[in-house]
Amino acid sequence: MNIHIPTPLRTYTDKQETVSVDGATVAEGLAALTAAFPAMQQHLFTAEGKLRSFVNVYLNDDDVRYLPAKEDSLVASTDELTIIPSIAGGCTLTGCCR
Amino acid sequence: MIATATETAALPKLTNEEIARYSRHLILPEVGMEGQQKLKAAKVLCVGTGGLGAPLAMYLAAAGVGTLGLVDFDVVDESNLQRQIIHSQSTVGKLKVDSAETMLNGLNRNIKVVKHNTMLTSANALDIFKDYDVIADGTDNFQTRYLVNDACVLTGKPNAYGSIFRFEGQASVFATEAGPCYRCLYPEPPPPGLVPSCAEGGVLGILPGLVGIIQATEVIKLILGIGEPLIGRLLLVDSLGMSFRTMKLRKNPDCPMCGTREIKELIDYDQFCGIPKPTELGPLEVSSHGKTADLPIVDGIPQMTVEQLKARIDAGTAPFILDVREAHEYQIVDIGAPLIPVGDLPNQLHRLTFPKTTEIVIHCKSGARSQRAALFLKQQGFTNVSNLAGGILAWADRIDKSLPKY
Numbered sequence: 001m002n003i004h005i006p007t008p009l010r011t012y013t014d015k016q017e018t019v020s021v022d023g024a025t026v027a028e029g030l031a032a033l034t035a036a037f038p039a040m041q042q043h044l045f046t047a048e049g050k051l052r053s054f055v056n057v058y059l060n061d062d063d064v065r066y067l068p069a070k071e072d073s074l075v076a077s078t079d080e081l082t083i084i085p086s087i088a089g090g091c092t093l094t095g096c097c098r
Numbered sequence: 099m100i101a102t103a104t105e106t107a108a109l110p111k112l113t114n115e116e117i118a119r120y121s122r123h124l125i126l127p128e129v130g131m132e133g134q135q136k137l138k139a140a141k142v143l144c145v146g147t148g149g150l151g152a153p154l155a156m157y158l159a160a161a162g163v164g165t166l167g168l169v170d171f172d173v174v175d176e177s178n179l180q181r182q183i184i185h186s187q188s189t190v191g192k193l194k195v196d197s198a199e200t201m202l203n204g205l206n207r208n209i210k211v212v213k214h215n216t217m218l219t220s221a222n223a224l225d226i227f228k229d230y231d232v233i234a235d236g237t238d239n240f241q242t243r244y245l246v247n248d249a250c251v252l253t254g255k256p257n258a259y260g261s262i263f264r265f266e267g268q269a270s271v272f273a274t275e276a277g278p279c280y281r282c283l284y285p286e287p288p289p290p291g292l293v294p295s296c297a298e299g300g301v302l303g304i305l306p307g308l309v310g311i312i313q314a315t316e317v318i319k320l321i322l323g324i325g326e327p328l329i330g331r332l333l334l335v336d337s338l339g340m341s342f343r344t345m346k347l348r349k350n351p352d353c354p355m356c357g358t359r360e361i362k363e364l365i366d367y368d369q370f371c372g373i374p375k376p377t378e379l380g381p382l383e384v385s386s387h388g389k390t391a392d393l394p395i396v397d398g399i400p401q402m403t404v405e406q407l408k409a410r411i412d413a414g415t416a417p418f419i420l421d422v423r424e425a426h427e428y429q430i431v432d433i434g435a436p437l438i439p440v441g442d443l444p445n446q447l448h449r450l451t452f453p454k455t456t457e458i459v460i461h462c463k464s465g466a467r468s469q470r471a472a473l474f475l476k477q478q479g480f481t482n483v484s485n486l487a488g489g490i491l492a493w494a495d496r497i498d499k500s501l502p503k504y
Contacts, residue, residue, distance in 0.1 A: 007263065007264050007265050007338070008263060008264065011441075053286055054284055054286065056283065056284070058345050061343075061344065061345050062345075066348045082334075084268075084345065085263075087261045087262065087263035087266065087267075088240045088243050
């Protein structure tokens with residue numbers, strides 16, 4: 001699957017806009033992303049490994065939070081994940097502008 | 099939707115001058131005479147007259163929205179003009195609401211501009227909102243985002259929302275009866291440590307123009323009742339890839355604001371966002387003209403004023419000064435301090451070869467990143483770390499006026 005990375009987080013993906021990863025579920029895809037780019041871990045997940053409440057992840061155009069299986073939703077290789085940070089003008093909730 | 103005869107009758111008449119002015123609207127069947135009258139009757143509040151609010155208010159004025167309210171408490175700064183096209187070189191230093199009024203009156207003398215020269219707060223928001231039909235949120239900090247959202251839900255006014263960061267933007271319409279609100283998308287702000295308040299992120303000047311005009315389009319559609327407003331959809335704008343995508347937004351039945359409605363009044367949004375009361379560390383473009391008194395200790399980090407630092411340097415007792423901005427900023431201006439960008443600090447600690455009891459004062463552009471750096475160094479065992487409040491901007495403002503400000 002392809003994961004779309006928003007500008008503020010591209011600092012942590014070697015400036016890549018889209019990262020292609022393998023994984024059968026949303027959670028596996030995100031795990032593969034943070035395995036490839038460890039710096040992403042703290043921006044997406046809490047210390048307990050939970051997806052941060054202010055990070056929105058979309059599977060195609062659906063919010064993963066509202067999918068029945070949530071992060072365990074199955075993902076096909078043609079599916080797209082999008083990470084949507086909260087932005088307020090000059091700021092971003094994912095703590096990545098500096 | 100076709101209005102009833104009585105509704106049409108209640109709409110204000112257009113003068114011959116207005117008919118000539120709005121001719122390109124009048125010949126559009128979707129707008130027509132009645133639509134233009136609806137625009138004339140409409141009252142829209144623009145929260146903020148900055149990057150988003152500038153094109154938004156100008157297009158709404160041009161389109162003939164009869165009453166435009168403007169909320170802003172800031173003054174026009176030279177650095178605003180890269181994107182805030184409602185202001186101009188001749189109004190630098192003036193109140194933004196006055197500057198914007200001048201532009202809007204010049205553009206369309208048939209509309210009424212109502213100025214609210216104040217910071218939007220929990221104390222005044224409901225009172226200001228009640229006189230308007232649509233609210234357009236063009237603010238730049240999370241506290242005001244949640245405040246605008248909650249006030250919109252409580253007063254039942256739709257919120258044409260837009261926000262920007264560097265090269266990316268978002269737009270949606272929140273707080274309609276059937277649709278989601280901002281809290282459905284972002285239920286809560288993150289813990290304070292993760293929120294860098296930053297005039298430092300930068301933004302492509304054209305981007306707020308693009309997003310502000312999307313907001314204006316949504317406002318017009320809401321007034322006219324045409325098309326499909328961005329209700330339940332989040333538009334993502336990527337100006338580098340020039341791609342536009344829309345994501346589905348759901349109304350969260352458990353949303354304490356628009357779902358269960360357990361929040362019945364406005365709250366303390368600084369507290370909600372875990373942000374100290376406005377100080378020199380305040381949000382974007384707020385702090386540039388602040389006065390300093392005794393500065394507080396923020397999260398255990400003493401805040402040093404530029405005057406205090408200057409006095410120490412003059413007395414020959416200067417502390418170690420560290421600049422934590424980025425290299426491209428250092429190229430613009432510096433005050434002679436060594437540079438370690440805040441993000442590189444963890445890997446560059448070995449460069450701080452002095453004892454951990456050494457007094458260190460950290461500065462950045464305006465004081466936010468240096469506060470984070472100070473917290474980090476304190477965590478690493480440095481015992482005497484202060485933050486230079488207001489950063490190099492305050493230094494250029496009050497100590498060395500020959501320095502450029504960016």
